[in-house]
Ligand SMILES: [Ca+2]
């Protein structure tokens with residue numbers, strides 16, 4: 001189940017992408033740690049976790065069907081990246097993606113990727129050990145062709161700005177009517 005996340009700021013360079021929050025926790029029991037530093041409610045300084053880098057653990061590229069974009073209903077391609085992080089600081093996570101239309105297991109990431117914008121996953125600092133961040137791209141036959149395979153590479157950033165390795169996955173854009181391409 002997906003829902004729009006109200007706190008997200010859409011970057012101006014990506015007017016057709018909507019970010020959705022699809023999952024925010026692993027469901028695993030987590031050790032809150034008796035050695036955790038005390039939290040001072042009046043302290044507004046930046047909370048720092050253990051400083052481990054996140055891992056991009058899963059990337060799914062799939063037809064999302066018709067979606068009500070700003071310019072009307074249009075078929076959408078969903079790109080959902082899951083990150084995991086041992087120090088739990090995916091309470092704020094950023095996602096950067098690149099894509100091409102040659103499915104060969106590799107995507108050129110030397111240029112500037114499309115940044116999703118930071119999403120606040122959880123108000124509890126250092127308590128989010130896995131998160132999924134989904135982007136919806138409008139398929140309009142221009143930026144993305146209909147019924148065409150695209151390959152995406154993704155990297156996720158944690159709250160500390162540490163970046164994961166890359167993960168690559170491919171999927172096929174829908175037809176104009178939203179059906180599977
Ligand atoms: Ca981390």
Ligand SMILES: [Ca+2]
Nearest residue numbers: 102104106151
């Ligand atoms: Ca490729």
